Amino acid sequence: MKDVIALLNCHECARLGVLTEERPLASTSFLGRYAFMDVALSNFTNSGIDNVGVLVKDHQRSILKHMGNMSSWVNNTKTDKITLLTNEKGLINPPYNTDLANLKENDYLLYDSSASTLVFQSPHIIAPIDFNPIVKEHRERGEGITIVYKRIKDGDRDFVGQCRLTIDQDGYVTDASKNDGSEKEICVSLATWIIDRKALLEIVKESQRHDLSLGIADFIVYFVKSKRLKVHAYEYKGYARCFNSLEKYMEYSFELFKPEVANTLFKKDWPIFTLTHNSKPALYGPNAKISNSFIANGCIVDGDIKNSILCRGVTVEKGAKLNRCIVFRGSKIGENVVLSDVVVDKHAKIAQKHKIEGDPDVPIYVDQGASV
Amino acid sequence: MSNKMVAMILAGGKGTRLKALTAKVAKPAVSYGGKYRIIDFPLSNCANSGIRDVGVLTQYESSELNQYVGNGEKWGLNGVRSSAVVLSPKQTEEGSSWYRGTADAIYENLDWLERMDPDYVLILSGDHIYSCTYNEMLKKHIDSKADCTISVFPVPWEEASRFGILVTDKKDNIVQFQEKPKKPISNLASMGIYIFNYKILRDYLIADAKTDSDHDFGKNIIPNMMKDHRKMVAYTYHGYWKDVGTVSSLHQANMDLLKNGANGLDIYSIFGPNKILSEDMHSTPQFIGPKAEVKDSLINQGAQIFGKVNHCVVSDDVVVEEGAVCINDVLMPGAVIRKGAKVENAIIGPNTLIEENAEVNLEHDDIELVVNRKAARL
Structure with a gap:
């Protein structure tokens, strides 16, 4: 997919308690073989996106180590690229270490490309998402911002603390709030956004007038609540789990022992790529x-x-x-x-x-x- | 650069005695050990020895092998100042022909060797299983000022007559060479691994090409050099080394990797301190199902085991369904063993399907080979 920049957004990422004290969730081991970030990076590759940025929040070394020479996730090792984006100013000022600040710091990524659309996914949401139909719909409808969401049945247990959405008949978000677990059947954001370049500039412009600790997600909610910009919602129906605590990490990992669950994550035409280590078989x-x-x-x-x-x-x-x-x-x-x-x-x-x-x-x- | 050594891997052989396994693929590309192909061994050995330029000579059913070797990326040979090149028979000004023998294969590629401009050429076989580096052998070659050094392996005396046998003096100088002798006077077998001073080798190859010989290292080049009293030295290799010529020896070489393998060996002692590098398969994690029974086996990522697996080597993307029983088997990549099937003492080829409740070789000690590629269409 040309004309798209994909961003793996480690700023909006949840944590897994003690497991992520010394390492970011993005490079934490998943199912023994993968790191969490492999799923989103493979989505980008499988969707044919050739320009990928990784918005690194902290623990750069751990992410760099897993990325290796980055050739594990690209379709063409010369024409495709994965760029690590860090915001050094943010490291000494954690409250202001936001995805938006990181993007501003590394805005050359935008100047170097004429891509009209940006795609964001966070490593803590494990979901094999094909971005082709989503970007297609986003463009056909001429939207500025699209949020990918899922209808879930256990809102009191799953995705707690994540963004809950109310969506109208025309597919626009009318309200956004933190999932406080008060209802079971709800729509939740998968922290996966399609943002038009123009809409991003709108966010950047808006951010000058507000608290610098606000990130992209905060401004999307702000646009919804203040009705300043329409935010479209795209329903994703496949496997999606939000890993946001050590307990959920174990529960959702063990859930994949069931072949009927595993088959919704591992699909023949949608491989998950990772760095390999030439280890011997077990x-x-x-x-x-x-x-x-x-x-x-x-x-x-x-x-x-x-x-x-x-x-x-x-x-x-x-x-x-x-x-x-x-x-x-x-x-x-x-x-x-x-x-x-x-x-x-x-x-x-x-x-x-x-x-x-x-x-x-x-x-x-x-x-x-x-x-x- | 001084002491530059280029490796040439002879990988054109058919491996006829491996039967259906090599019907569509050259022997060096045959699967081994759950995740490897045989040619991973010489290529990894080269990488682990710091050899930067490797030519791979292919001929028989070369497309899969050529694709596998690619630019050498799997063994890290795609770095700067490194190269891995597939050298297949080609048309030239003089015409075109298949490689007429091992020596001819190198002769036909002297142009490439000239460009590489090596001091030494290491000749390897693409179908041997062993993990080592060639540095000590090269050191011996240089220290003893040899023209040619041959790697030898002590074999049991009763088997000596199946090999090219070398007789050495106390200083490891080769004094006699016997090709498959009826009455061997030494048990040092040639492993088909040679280091030559390049310029000397070149002269012998050019001379040999003009004669009506077998164009073979063992039959022509080595005897010719012996005749001319060239300095020929033997380097004794200690360690695991297998030339898997037959279905049963391939099976045995796989079983050697298991925890209680032959002579107390296992994959860790056979591979030693070196990494055997191989293809990066994007398989899912290895999953052992709720009712599975797995023991005494070597199983690669991507395998899904729901049945019973005992004393087996299992490759990536193999599925053993619930109720299936596999004992003493080698299951190659993509093999599928359906429910209730019983498979014993067998090699199940790549993408081969064993149907529900089928029975394979239950009562026999001989190793059975099943190859049908039906699972590729599932």
Whole structure:
């Protein structure tokens, strides 16, 4: 898709509690094989968008490391580009570290391109979205701003704290507010926007007159509430989950054990690309017993794994029992260790015979590099 | 630049004894170890040795192999001052012909070698499985001022007559070469890995091209150099090395990777400290289903296991459905084992479909090969 700039927006991104204290959600491990940002970046690639910017809020190193030489997500390694956009002034002034400030700081991206449309997606919303029909409708209707939304049935549990929308018959947003969980059947924004270049300039112009801590999302709500600009809504009906806490991270990850759910995220014609590491295939020993789990390459498993996710290069020794656990890369689980409802961060070591049992509602977190 | 070595990988062979596996693809492109193709080994070894320029000589069913080698990106050979080039038979001023032998394949590409201007040429086979670097061998070649160094591998005496056998003196100088001798007087087998001083090799290739020979390194070039009393040195390789010629040896080489593989080996000890680099498949994560039973196996990303898998090597995008039982198998990429099927002691080829409740080789010790590519159309 020519004439489009896509932006992976890490500023509007939720956090996953302790997991995202040292790293951004964007580069946090998802299903053992991916980083969260892979899904949005693959959407851009699969939609044929050849000009991508990553609006980095913080923890640049972690994002840079996952991006590698960036060739994992581009269709043509010469003509396509992915640019990391950072706002150094924002780093020392967190309240003003907004997506809008970042875009202003890096406005050369806009001057370098004649693209008329910008597409934004946030890494904490996992949704395989094809932007072609959305951009097409946005342009045909001559809209300035389009928000991609989903009708959900569990508004009291899912997307809490995200933007809830009221939409009229003509497909325009009439009200926008924080989802406070008061109703079940609601429309929620997927933090995915199509913004016309002219409308973006409108936002920038408007922002001069207001508090500099406001971001693009704030101005979209402002336009809706003040009725200064019509905001169109596009209904997306596929898989979409909002990962905004450690508990949701586990719940939604484990939900993908069900093939009927996984098949709505993983589609043959919509691959999710990621950086690969040339790890060996997973090696299972004679005592291994595995069920209902995602296991990444580079793992060596001789224990009993149930309902769990093992990231790259995890070792689980003989007699160890894991249930409802997520183990990050490079961790070692010793002989006869028993873990349930535990998240083990990367390069941790749990020595033999330890027993750590959390609760599905209150998982236990083992810190990076910890020795237990 | 001094001591520049260029590698030439001979990858044109058909591998007839692998039967249907090599009907549509050259042997070096055959799948191995769940995520690799055999040619990943020499190419990764080159990358791990710091060799920057690699020519891959292809001929038989070359399109899939040529595409796979591409510009060498999978092995990092697409960097600055690096190159991986597929060298297939071509038309020239003198006419055109297929490669007439291993030596002829190199002779036909002397123009490329001239442009590379190497000091040494490393000749490799594209269908051997082993993980190493060639640096120590090159050091020995240089230190001993050899014209040609041949990598050798001690084989059991009873098998020695199947190989090209080298007899050496105490200083590892090769004093005799026997091609598949009936009564071997040494058990050092040539691995088909040679380092030549380029200019000397060039002279022998040009001379050989004018004769009516087999144009083969083992049969012609090496014996001719021996005859001329060139300095020929043996380099003994210790470690895992397999030339997988048959269906059962390919099966065995896969099983060697498992945790209790042959002689206590597994994929980690066989690969050693070096990474074997390979294609970046955009598969989904590996999923083991709720009723699956998985043990003693090597399983790649993208595989979905709902049935029973015991003592198997499973590649990307393989599906083993609920109730299916796989024991002692190699399941190549995209193979689908339907519900209730039982598959034992088998190699299931790429994209091959095993129908519901089918039985494959349950009562036999020999390894059965099934190739039908029906799963590609699912």
